[in-house]
Amino acid sequence: MSLAKTLPATRSADPPSPALRGYAWGVLALNVAVILWGAVVRATGSGAGCGDHWPLCNGVVFQHHPQIATVIELVHRLTSALTGPAVLGLLVWTFRAVKAGHLARACAVAVAVLTFNEALLGALLVLLGHTANDRSPSRAAYLSLHFANTMLLLAALALCAHFLSRERDFEARAVRLRNWPAALLGLGATLVAGVLGSLAALGDTLFPATSLRAAMAQDFSHGTYWLLRLRILHPIGALIAGVCIVWMLWRGPLRSGAAPENRASVLAVLLLLGLQYALGVADLTMLAPVWLQVAHLLGADLLWISLVVLAARTCVRG
Numbered sequence: 001m002s003l004a005k006t007l008p009a010t011r012s013a014d015p016p017s018p019a020l021r022g023y024a025w026g027v028l029a030l031n032v033a034v035i036l037w038g039a040v041v042r043a044t045g046s047g048a049g050c051g052d053h054w055p056l057c058n059g060v061v062f063q064h065h066p067q068i069a070t071v072i073e074l075v076h077r078l079t080s081a082l083t084g085p086a087v088l089g090l091l092v093w094t095f096r097a098v099k100a101g102h103l104a105r106a107c108a109v110a111v112a113v114l115t116f117n118e119a120l121l122g123a124l125l126v127l128l129g130h131t132a133n134d135r136s137p138s139r140a141a142y143l144s145l146h147f148a149n150t151m152l153l154l155a156a157l158a159l160c161a162h163f164l165s166r167e168r169d170f171e172a173r174a175v176r177l178r179n180w181p182a183a184l185l186g187l188g189a190t191l192v193a194g195v196l197g198s199l200a201a202l203g204d205t206l207f208p209a210t211s212l213r214a215a216m217a218q219d220f221s222h223g224t225y226w227l228l229r230l231r232i233l234h235p236i237g238a239l240i241a242g243v244c245i246v247w248m249l250w251r252g253p254l255r256s257g258a259a260p261e262n263r264a265s266v267l268a269v270l271l272l273l274g275l276q277y278a279l280g281v282a283d284l285t286m287l288a289p290v291w292l293q294v295a296h297l298l299g300a301d302l303l304w305i306s307l308v309v310l311a312a313r314t315c316v317r318g
Contacts, residue, residue, distance in 0.1 A: 110160075114153040186245045186248030
């Protein structure tokens with residue numbers, strides 16, 4: 001009997017190399033770093049540091065005696081530019097390494113499309129003047145789309161890296177889905193809570209409060225700006241998302257017969273969820289300093305990535 005016949009039908013005869021797997025996770029880490037620096041740009045009001053010019057900064061290539069806002073925005077643009085070649089490399093390498101129909105290929109294509117959307121939405125925010133102290137409703141709309149696209153991009157990157165790291169071939173025509181309604185509910189609620197959080201952060205940036213009491217008065221005053229009255233929706237959405245996440249875990253990896261190797265992932269998700277609640281409370285009581293906003297966003301990204309990977313492990317069967 002040949003070696004090929006002794007192997008399980010779902011096991012890859014030539015699995016992706018460790019180099020490709022590491023590269024995929026590295027591209028994900030690069031995007032997380034770019035996202036965190038983008039939060040610094042927004043929180044410091046540096047979005048207009050390059051004026052209304054894109055992709056050039058202030059209409060020129062080289063900056064002479066730039067202001068700090070220009071440096072912050074320019075660093076964000078330069079690091080964002082690195083993601084394009086990195087994603088292209090991931091797409092080409094993945095297509096060369098795995099066979100047609102592999103889920104990693106579909107995820108790599110999704111990553112490329114979402115990266116293009118990310119660049120387009122970022123450019124529109126600049127070109128339309130939705131930066132710095134702009135308070136127009138359209139800025140909130142574009143920011144919501146931008147943040148939602150960012151989370152979907154992280155999900156696609158995490159799934160691509162995950163499927164490349166599995167020892168089995170995950171072909172689209174052969175996979176089976178299990179417990180997907182609970183997973184979809186948990187992921188969807190987390191996505192909505194994240195978008196609401198981006199709007200709350202925008203409100204904190206545009207209308208900084210001098211005290212917690214003043215911030216609460218802003219939220220519940222009838223004469224205040226509409227964006228501030230929406231801030232209460234973020235903690236409500238976060239609590240609902242937490243319930244949905246626990247339900248997702250209960251229906252999937254924690255149910256009877258679930259694979260025991262997923263318990264560490266479940267524990268990580270629960271710890272990250274608790275950390276997010278703690279960071280959220282600190283963000284509120286400390287009036288959202290920049291470093292804490294970045295930490296809160298990092299926790300949100302790690303929680304989202306962990307949820308996506310755990311959903312793939314428990315719901316997608318090869």
